[in-house]
């Protein structure tokens with residue numbers, strides 16, 4: 001029993017031990033699980049905290065990014081809005097009062113919006129409302145506040161338009177103009193009318209009538225509005241803006257008659273297109289697309305254009321400031337429009353015009369301030385400009401040339417400019433030593449040609465040749481005028497040619513062969529030039545110039561464009577006295593041969609300023625087409641230098657330079673033929689030496705083998721003769737002692753067969769030698785290739801060497817006369833009585849019997 005008990009105890013103990021062991025194991029596992037769970041929990045807690053921190057950081061970053069973007073976009077938007085506002089309301093239309101000053105708008109700028117205050121944001125944006133060409137304004141609210149807004153708007157309008165472009169009418173029945181008294185000075189220039197209580201009907205009727213007139217005769221069904229017309233024609237606005245300020249209140253509104261209401265409604269419906277705008281306070285303005293409403297409420301306002309955003313109104317401009325601006329405006333208005341400047345004559349785009357139909361360019365501004373354009377083309381084809389010395393002819397020509405050359409490229413216009421006056425007025429258009437630029441349209445410039453009428457003749461001959469060339473091309477293309485020729489031959493080069501000849505009467509002075517030829521060339525050019533695009537502009541400072549033409553009515557009749565400067569005589573029709581009454585620096589432009597009904601008065605800008613001109617010229621010069629040749633400059637005061645000739649370039653002796661459109665040497669051919677000698681006649685040693693020197697050097701330059709002999713019988717010529725001697729290969733020198741031997745030896749040679757090579761004998765002052773054999777050399781030499789090129793100091797001395805009284809001059813086939821009068825040259829000349837030659841410094845008359853019908857003038861070279 002005891003053992004059972006003990007066994008039981010043991011079993012119980014064992015079971016208990018087992019149970020305890022199990023319990024302990026379970027407890028250990030539970031503890032482990034608990035610890036694990038705690039760890040998980042802690043981890044989750046940590047992760048959660050970290051996540052929270054990360055989320056907070058992310059949120060902060062995102063918030064900052066959004067904030068930055070918002071700030072950026074706000075800044076961009078407000079900068080854009082500010083820029084748009086500045087563009088819509090530039091300068092005085094939108095500036096704050098502290099920075100405000102009146103400024104004339106740029107040419108072609110259309111009116112924009114006007115500032116009345118700011119929108120309440122930071123930075124503050126201007127609050128703008130439309131008016132000119134866009135809207136009527138209907139304002140309500142406290143009268144004095146509203147009047148402040150109206151005053152501000154009017155001042156902004158006046159400050160951003162040109163004087164005279166805006167006219168105000170103010171109807172102020174209660175205060176009789178007191179509300180807008182600051183504007184009163186405008187009345188002095190008819191820019192403002194105050195209308196009293198009884199004047200409303202008349203005022204409204206008048207506005208309705210103005211609108212009717214503008215629609216009927218200004219817009220004439222072609223344009224929907226004045227704004228459209230101005231934009232389409234790029235001209236100045238033909239009508240002012242009419243701003244009608246109606247200052248009323250409830251009582252006034254109620255007192256309006258049906259008729260007045262109806263007229264007001266008409267104005268509201270139709271006014272904007274015609275530049276009539278109503279600014280009404282306290283009056284019933286009917287609803288219309290053009291009506292902008294502004295409700296003033298204390299220092300703020302609401303208006304249609306700004307929607308729900310309240311406008312913080314600008315303070316009203318002080319009355320004294322308004323008065324000062326208006327006074328200045330009235331003064332400007334009374335002084336007339338400001339004069340156009342040279343720059344105003346220039347187009348916005350260079351070389352944008354086509355000359356097929358003619359050349360159109362402004363010369364200055366008319367009485368209304370608009371530019372006056374002048375046409376030269378098929379009709380009128382040619383111009384006469386007249387005015388006494390100092391009246392501004394040169395300036396006018398400069399202005400015209402500036403306006404033309406800025407519009408027409410060298411493909412469209414070619415200029416030939418000739419000035420018979422002393423001075424160099426056109427020289428600036430050719431390349432010079434100090435200024436290498438030149439005017440690309442200019443092909444020829446002649447200055448200091450007052451004594452070189454031959455140059456004028458050469459120009460007319462050149463133009464005559466061009467006229468014939470154009471006429472034959474026109475015939476080939478069956479064209480009757482330049483525009484047709486250009487259409488038929490689009491690849492041809494057919495610019496309009498304008499030849500300007502200042503003091504042209506010099507060319508026609510003297511009833512000689514030159515004047516006769518000049519007149520007949522002028523007649524031909526004037527008659528036929530119009531259809532071939534060749535135009536003449538003749539200017540003259542005194543009556544004689546015009547009188548030189550007056551006997552030639554057929555010629556004068558072609559010059560239908562007349563431009564008279566102050567006190568110009570006989571340029572306009574006899575009964576047209578306009579040129580007598582125009583002020584300084586003005587001109588009468590008349591495209592109907594001077595008939596008074598065609599007068600247009602032009603105020604001319606100062607176009608003589610070198611710097612302004614140079615700026616234009618440089619611009620055009622840089623734009624010139626590649627390969628364009630510079631113009632030829634002929635300066636009558638310059639002495640040409642002997643060019644260097646390539647071997648074979650000239651065949652003969654070069655004596656001097658002819659007076660021609662292109663520089664061309666006067667050449668004496670010396671073939672083996674009787675009479676091929678040259679006599680230089682006159683007492684001007686230096687020029688005689690220059691002629692013989694050029695002849696010798698050019699013969700030597702030909703490279704042909706030849707013998708040269710220099711005979712010098714005058715000490716004054718010895719240095720020039722010595723230089724020639726040194727320049728000629730193998731030349732022999734003879735003086736007074738040895739010259740007879742040369743003549744004798746040559747005389748002997750002449751009895752023999754002709755030589756293989758020519759022998760040129762240069763004789764300086766033959767007449768000093770009385771060489772008896774010289775006559776034989778002169779007479780028989782050329783056939784045997786011995787040619788005398790000699791200088792005699794008078795015709796009678798030459799005659800002595802040819803046999804004395806009654807001697808024939810056949811042995812001298814060519815001569816150059818210096819200071820010898822034409823009549824003395826009679827025996828040497830085919831013209832009875834001799835050529836019309838009046839000696840002049842540094843000019844010589846050259847005649848070669850074998851080529852010339854009449855002698856030609858030449859300039860001895862500097863050599």
Ligand SMILES: Nc1ncnc2c1ncn2[C@@H]1O[C@H](COP(=O)(O)OP(=O)(O)OP(=O)(O)O)[C@@H](O)[C@H]1O
Pocket residue numbers: 387388389390391392393394395396421541585604605606607608
């Ligand atoms: N529109 C103008 N505005 C300002 N100055 C001018 C104007 N026209 C001419 N002048 C000046 O008047 C002066 C005389 O002008 P210009 O030389 O053009 O006259 P002109 O008739 O050609 O005289 P002349 O025949 O004696 O040469 C010049 O000094 C010129 O600068």
